[in-house]
Amino acid sequence: MTDSARFLSALRLIDQANLQDPNREHWEGREYAKEHLYSLRMSAWLVRLDPEADEARRLAARAQHIRRWMLPRDRYPMTREGYLRWRTELYDFHADQTAEILAQAGYGEETIARVAAMLKKRGLRRNPDTQMIEDVACLVFLEHYFLPFAAGQDEAKLIDIVQKTWKKMSEPARAAALQLPFPDDVRALLGQALAGS
Numbered sequence: 510m511t512d513s514a515r516f517l518s519a520l521r522l523i524d525q526a527n528l529q530d531p532n533r534e535h536w537e538g539r540e541y542a543k544e545h546l547y548s549l550r551m552s553a554w555l556v557r558l559d560p561e562a563d564e565a566r567r568l569a570a571r572a573q574h575i576r577r578w579m580l581p582r583d584r585y586p587m588t589r590e591g592y593l594r595w596r597t598e599l600y601d602f603h604a605d606q607t608a609e610i611l612a613q614a615g616y617g618e619e620t621i622a623r624v625a626a627m628l629k630k631r632g633l634r635r636n637p638d639t640q641m642i643e644d645v646a647c648l649v650f651l652e653h654y655f656l657p658f659a660a661g662q663d664e665a666k667l668i669d670i671v672q673k674t675w676k677k678m679s680e681p682a683r684a685a686a687l688q689l690p691f692p693d694d695v696r697a698l699l700g701q702a703l704a705g706s
Contacts, residue, residue, distance in 0.1 A: 515616065643677050
């Protein structure tokens with residue numbers, strides 16, 4: 510836990526950036542800027558998974574999708590290669606945007622580099638920081654975005670997505686995912702996807 514002025518200033522700047530998102534999302538009767546709501550969900554899941562998370566992890570979680578709308582998917586070819594290029598460029602974009610904010614808030618190079626490594630997904634499986642942020646992102650996806658995404662999708666595609674998501678997660682994150690209150694049909698699909706994993 511932290512209450513440093515520098516940390517609170519950085520959070521405020523990240524939130525101000527994400528509040529500029531022109532895309533809106535409704536949740537529990539309120540309207541949010543889409544990426545601001547996503548960042549709040551990331552922060553909430555980080556606290557659940559890692560209550561003692563330090564400043565760098567908290568900042569990385571909050572900045573995971575910073576200004577994501579500025580690099581839209583439709584700027585890239587709608588192919589697997591286009592998707593991978595978009596994701597890679599997003600990682601660099603989020604890291605660069607966050608680095609500017611952290612420098613403005615007074616953070617030094619060491620913290621900025623550590624947060625950037627998490628946002629660029631460096632050392633997944635080997636770096637506990639990166640793994641934690643990936644776990645949080647997967648849980649946010651499964652809890653808040655999987656059901657809307659699943660509507661109308663081909664079952665084989667959904668099984669593939671679940672399997673790929675599962676591979677990226679640590680055992681504690683998988684255990685947390687299995688506690689999510691999915692409808693019976695979705696739970697059956699998850700069971701099918703995870704059979705033998």
